[in-house]
Amino acid sequence: MAEQLHGQPLLRVTGLRKAFGAVQATNNVNIDVRAGEIHALIGPNGAGKSTLISQICGEQMPDSGSIFLDGRDVTSSAAFARARLGLGRSFQITELCADFTALENVVLSVMLRKGRPFGCWGNPRHDEALVAEARTQLAHVGLSSREQVAVADLAHGEKRQLELAVALARRPRLLLLDEPMAGMGAEESASMTRLLRSMKGYYGILLVEHDMDAVFALADRISVLVYGRTIFTGTPDEVRRHPEVRAAYLGEDHALQPALAATTPGEVHAHT
Structure with a gap:
């Protein structure tokens, strides 16, 4: 597992931009997912998470930037071509x-x-x-x-x-999971969390989720998206302690809670 996590990422997104009129839905987004890890993407409503997922899947084409799957440039590839390369997904609905x-x-x-x-x-x-x-x-x-x-x-x-x-x-080799806990009660969320934890190490997973307990229990790394920008990427503990993340999204109470699960140390990248 350690070798997988430090090898070439299954997914690498660089400089991704997508605008709808004057609204910059994704603004120079950089993110990657390594083999075997769960990389969570969090952010408030309207942050651009769904637009980012749609671009990674090939449902929307970016205005600029690049998307690589297992080292292959798929920025202009159709959704079905990306699926054939090992990209799977679930939907909000x-x-x-x-x-x-x-x-x-x-x-x-x-x-x-x-x-x-x-x-x-x-x-x-x-x-x-x-x-x-x-x-x-x-x-x-x-x-x-x-x-x-x-x-x-x-x-x-x-x-x-x-x-x-x-x-x-x-x-698939890479899974994009768009709010898999949406609409679930506490017991169902706990069951889904156990299921996703059992999948760790077998798939690279980009997890978009609003359930912060699940995110901090599952993620090896977390990227925070605010107004279309990735403002910070790090381990769960690092994200909890980051002042800009706490101000923009988590709030003081949640950020100061102890970590729910052990996490994998890794580099922290700030995008300001």
Whole structure:
């Protein structure tokens, strides 16, 4: 793990800018994600987090700057091309096939990865290899007992778990998780935190999240985005103590709490 964390980053974003009229949504953003780490991205509403994620995924093209996936320049690449290079993601609002079962949703994701045409969909039980792989991913996220339940009948937290299984079925190396705890209660958030902790070391993860307890429990590094700028990147303890971060986002009470989990030491980069 130590070698992975200090090697070439899976994701490297440099000088990224995106404006909508007079609004500078991302303003010279620099961020990277190393293999096996969880790098959290935090900031107040309107900071530009969703715009940054959209640019990394290829849904929006930046005005300037560069995006590298595993050393390859993908700044102008389409979203599907980035997915083929090992980029997976989840969304703020769950995007699943509501009329399909949990198992069918994951089977569909496996089919997409394999380039299987939709015309041969049929009953997923007819293809033992597809079903076996889908069941492995459902077990990974703790949904083995819910495989035959329609998405519409799953609890909110279960839908978020299923979305992770769908993403993992594409066999990504890098995951972009956009507020995976959104709308969850305390018990569901704790369950998702345990699940993401179990994934640490197997995937590079860029985590966008407002649940600060989860962020500080999970992240190896945290970048703080304010008004489209990354104002600071460091370990959780370093972020807690940084005066500009405390003033802009965390507040005194949260910043002075003890760290929730051990973190990996690393360089601190200030962007002022």
